[in-house]
Amino acid sequence: MxxxxxxxxxxxxxxxxxxxxxxxxxxxxxxxxxxxxxxxxxxxxxxxxxxxxxxxxxxxxxxxxxxxxxxxxxxxxxxxxxxxxxxxxxxxxxxxxxxxxxxxxxxxxxxxxxxxxxxxxxxxxxxxxxxxxxxxxxxxxxxxxxxxxxxxxxxxxxxxxxxxxxxxxxxxxxxxxxxxxxxxxxxxxxIAPINFEQFPNPPLVNELPGIVIGSSGRFRDKKGIEFLLDACASLDKELDLTLLLIGDFVEKEREYWKQQIKESGIGNRLRITGITSRQEALAYLPHLDIFVIPSLHDGCPNTLLEAMLASRAIIGTRVDAIAEILEHGVNGLLVNPGSTEELTASLRYLATQPELRQKLGAAAKTKVTQQLAxxxxxxxxxxxxxxxxxxxxxxxxxxxxxx
CATH class of the missing domain: 3.40.50.2000 (Glycogen Phosphorylase B;)
Known part of the structure; x- marks a missing residue:
């Protein structure tokens, strides 16, 4: 046949x-x-x-x-x-x-x-x-x-x-x-299982002082990165932190994002890797303390699943599959999209709770391994x-x- x-x-x-x-x-x-x-x-x-x-x-x-x-x-x-x-x-x-x-x-x-x-x-x-x-x-x-x-x-x-x-x-x-x-x-x-130990240390790993907050992908309008920039900038006086963006902004929006970075006042707290291979992007995940996906809408992003496999403490927005997969307080934290205030409060909370970060990360890995296999x-x-x-x-x- x-x-x-x-x-x-x-x-x-x-x-x-x-x-x-x-x-x-x-x-x-x-x-x-x-x-x-x-x-x-x-x-x-x-x-x-x-x-x-x-x-x-x-x-x-x-x-x-x-x-x-x-x-x-x-x-x-x-x-x-x-x-x-x-x-x-x-x-x-x-x-x-x-x-x-x-x-x-x-x-x-x-x-x-x-x-x-x-x-x-x-x-x-x-x-x-x-x-x-x-x-x-x-x-x-x-x-x-x-x-x-x-x-x-x-x-x-x-x-x-x-x-x-x-x-x-x-x-x-x-x-x-x-x-x-x-x-x-x-x-x-x-998503298939990933052995993060197989990856060598990525290039910027020694330039990430303090609490490392990260997000990954091709950054464009729907990703809500401007709210993450503002939230990290507002915590500058309270926390020793670094915001790491794993990826880069889409070319057609580049001037807009340059303006947003300048207006946020985040200064030298920001690191941007530029376009990387998938392996290099994955290699950064274990070095993050908090992974943030502040999307305004986003389907079912692979970057979320990768961060879950890496046992990261995750803050996501109540949109699409992000809100269906993450359970607030169980395997991540959820905030409303476009809310700098809620995102700031969640970052502040997780940054001072290392045991909670570990607990949320472990629960995230369990869920992605069992239900998103x-x-x-x-x-x-x-x-x-x-x-x-x-x-x-x-x-x-x-x-x-x-x-």
Missing amino acids: DKPKICITTLEYPPDIGGVGESVHRIAKMLIDSGYEVHVAVFRSKQRLVSDGSRRRASCTTTFQDGVFIHRIKSAVRENITEIQDFFSDVYFQLKCLHQKYNFDLFHAFFMNETGYVTTLLAKENDVPVINSVRGSDLHKHVFNPKNHAQISWILENSAWVTFVSRDLQKRASVIAPSVKLKSSAFWNS PSVEHQNWMNVYQRVLITSESILLGEISLV
Whole structure:
């Protein structure tokens, strides 16, 4: 019997840096281990732009990587500015060619705003079921663009199934498209165990005096870092502390963040590593006394799970999966997003309670190891895939009426 063929569409895939790419890679390996043939089509609208004035035809380059067929799609560059509709037209054609060649049994799009529409359109035209996975910004941010709202609603209505990484996201989708209530599930990301002792000391480890407060990731608008800057600056006279930002600010917002750092008055209390490898970022975690994730919205961030595995005392915000995973006073502390006052008070409290930090960190590691293990996520995904494929097969056989 032939293996079911799955085509996952995504904005990124390793070696691309990003949480979505890491999730897709993890899920692709799960599917292979469960007997599926997995294809990943990677495309992103920003890749339609070139800075050197060059021109190119549309293309799809296929490689075989760790048992997965990786198809990297590029749109044509025929003029100085490639219109977005030309980009998606090219992507659609390349996806259609892939489907004609491989005859996929199921499509799965990650991140509705760019991949969801073109993938769902192709799937519906070819009577192939499609799963759409909402990650965060597609419903927290892009839905506020009037041009996107109707498209997002159509994608939700025409999905065979929709997955979410938090119940907050599932609730918002159900408001936009009520039918989602009957064909969706919400479950967290997972993370494999990490041996932090294997990592050498990272470069800045000897430049972190006092209580070390840290956060990690690609810092941008949704991360709420300005409130962390203000909270640490306000504690400057009370505590000997260092704020370590593991990562860097996104380039398009860099001037804004320079201004925020200056206005916060945090001065030489701040250290920023710049873009690092994942291994180097992980190596910093054991050197933190407190890990802070002050997001305004954030899906189910991998950085939270990494800090939990490192047994860090964590302060998070009451948003998305952060508030579902962390239990206030049990395995972390929770504050309201955008509240410098609450964040300051929680930092002050934990900074003076080393035994509590140890207790919260140990509880965080226990929870992530038991409830966010790869085996748990694997079973959740198998339930979704099997349900969608069985339902689709029943429809084709005429066992389920569509009327």
